[in-house]
Amino acid sequence: MEAKSESPSTAILKLENLNLHYADKHVLKNINMDIQPHSITALIGPSGCGKSSLLRCLNRMNDLIETTAIEGKIMYADKIDINSRKLDVTQLRRKIGMVFQKPNPFPKTIYENIAYGVRIASRVSKSELDDRVEEALKKVGLWKEVADRLKDSGMALSGGQAQRLCIARTIATKPDIILMDEPTSALDPISTQTIEELTLELKENYTVVIVTHNMQQAARISDNTAFFYLGELIEYSPTKVMFTRPTQKRTEDYITGRFG
Amino acid sequence: MLIIEKSLRELRDNLQSMTEVVLDMLELVKNSLEQEKINELEVVFKQDKHLDQLEKSLDRQCMELLALINPHASDLRFVFSVIKVNVDLERMGDECKNVAREMKDHSDKVPPEMKELAKLVYETGQNTFKALATMDSKWAKNLILDDDNIDKLEYEILQKYPQIGISFTAKALERIADHATNVCESIIYAVEGIDVRHENTIRQRMTK
Numbered sequence: 001m002e003a004k005s006e007s008p009s010t011a012i013l014k015l016e017n018l019n020l021h022y023a024d025k026h027v028l029k030n031i032n033m034d035i036q037p038h039s040i041t042a043l044i045g046p047s048g049c050g051k052s053s054l055l056r057c058l059n060r061m062n063d064l065i066e067t068t069a070i071e072g073k074i075m076y077a078d079k080i081d082i083n084s085r086k087l088d089v090t091q092l093r094r095k096i097g098m099v100f101q102k103p104n105p106f107p108k109t110i111y112e113n114i115a116y117g118v119r120i121a122s123r124v125s126k127s128e129l130d131d132r133v134e135e136a137l138k139k140v141g142l143w144k145e146v147a148d149r150l151k152d153s154g155m156a157l158s159g160g161q162a163q164r165l166c167i168a169r170t171i172a173t174k175p176d177i178i179l180m181d182e183p184t185s186a187l188d189p190i191s192t193q194t195i196e197e198l199t200l201e202l203k204e205n206y207t208v209v210i211v212t213h214n215m216q217q218a219a220r221i222s223d224n225t226a227f228f229y230l231g232e233l234i235e236y237s238p239t240k241v242m243f244t245r246p247t248q249k250r251t252e253d254y255i256t257g258r259f260g
Numbered sequence: 261m262l263i264i265e266k267s268l269r270e271l272r273d274n275l276q277s278m279t280e281v282v283l284d285m286l287e288l289v290k291n292s293l294e295q296e297k298i299n300e301l302e303v304v305f306k307q308d309k310h311l312d313q314l315e316k317s318l319d320r321q322c323m324e325l326l327a328l329i330n331p332h333a334s335d336l337r338f339v340f341s342v343i344k345v346n347v348d349l350e351r352m353g354d355e356c357k358n359v360a361r362e363m364k365d366h367s368d369k370v371p372p373e374m375k376e377l378a379k380l381v382y383e384t385g386q387n388t389f390k391a392l393a394t395m396d397s398k399w400a401k402n403l404i405l406d407d408d409n410i411d412k413l414e415y416e417i418l419q420k421y422p423q424i425g426i427s428f429t430a431k432a433l434e435r436i437a438d439h440a441t442n443v444c445e446s447i448i449y450a451v452e453g454i455d456v457r458h459e460n461t462i463r464q465r466m467t468k
Contacts, residue, residue: 256335
């Protein structure tokens with residue numbers, strides 16, 4: 001079963017016949033998928049369906065697992081093959097950043113959490129660095145809350161604030177794409193709402209790919225939704241279509257909670 | 261049973277109760293016209309009041325289901341359709357009441373075409389409610405096409421009998437059939453996710 005999105009020419013990420021194995025386990029099976037720029041793409045499916053593995057393919061996070069074997073192409077902006085062995089992975093991860101399930105600020109000051117990535121990516125003056133920190137914190141709506149305590153530890157923030165700090169840290173290196181792996185599953189409803197609103201704002205400037213177990217979240221914020229099951233992409237369509245009239249029986253069963 | 265299945269079943273049961281009341285009213289209207297008797301019409305007024313209460317309760321149930329259970333896909337389409345069908349059922353009841361009131365107020369002789377029309381409308385209602393209970397979208401499509409016969413008969417009556425009371429009754433009956441058509445369209449949407457409202461669309465779909 002293959003599902004493709006409608007306008008391939010404008011895709012910022014183009015997955016072609018992507019296969020992923022962890023040792024002898026076939027985790028992703030022949031995935032073909034286009035991800036549109038300045039949109040939010042949600043990846044949904046039951047645990048073990050391959051959605052997080054797919055997300056990790058997009059910035060080579062699977063390289064960290066030794067037994068990984070990957071086939072197929074992931075074209076980024078039409079010209080870069082993400083799977084190429086020659087690619088500078090550090091550079092790639094600056095362009096395609098990741099926000100994780102649990103907020104994981106560095107054990108450094110709030111200021112340093114953001115400045116660190118910027119400083120190692122480019123030579124910037126102190127005043128420029130200050131500007132970049134302020135800009136990133138403003139974009140995630142954290143500036144007002146932390147402006148007077150930039151020297152405090154990032155670890156002292158609340159869950160929702162810490163997650164926004166992590167998003168600020170990601171956008172400070174000026175990425176194109178932000179990958180989010182269940183970014184609100186450890187947060188309370190209010191913080192979740194804040195992150196969702198923020199994600200919607202982010203798509204003005206970035207492309208967002210989000211893995212979520214929260215179907216309402218996918219429905220609320222994403223433009224397109226991809227449903228995975230047992231390593232296959234079962235259905236990929238505009239979110240509005242997916243949640244009102246999905247075409248595949250397995251999608252229907254999953255989103256109406258009749259699975260298994 | 262899943263929570264959503266339990267909620268949807270309750271919704272289906274209450275919808276069924278409503279269609280039973282409307283069908284009762286339709287039968288009373290049909291029989292009264294057929295036998296030109298008005299003694300049973302009081303029941304129609306009583307049933308209409310009952311129907312109003314059922315409408316409110318079904319709406320409340322749909323609202324709660326949407327808020328608490330968050331249905332998706334076919335479940336969502338079903339609840340959405342029930343909300344619309346609910347309005348149609350209540351209106352069908354209103355039109356039955358209109359016919360009953362007209363019969364009580366004027367004692368025009370009932371023309372044979374009117375008896376035929378009432379019979380057709382009753383059958384349409386009966387079939388529509390069966391299609392609704394079984395969510396049979398194919399049947400619903402055929403029923404929409406049948407509506408033409410009712411429109412023709414109504415037109416005939418309007419041409420032949422100038423009396424205001426008669427045309428009022430014919431129009432009310434025709435409107436009941438129109439609501440039945442709406443119900444059929446809602447069934448098709450709930451089952452297939454396709455919006456077939458407006459005649460041409462369904463005709464085109466049927467010939468495909």
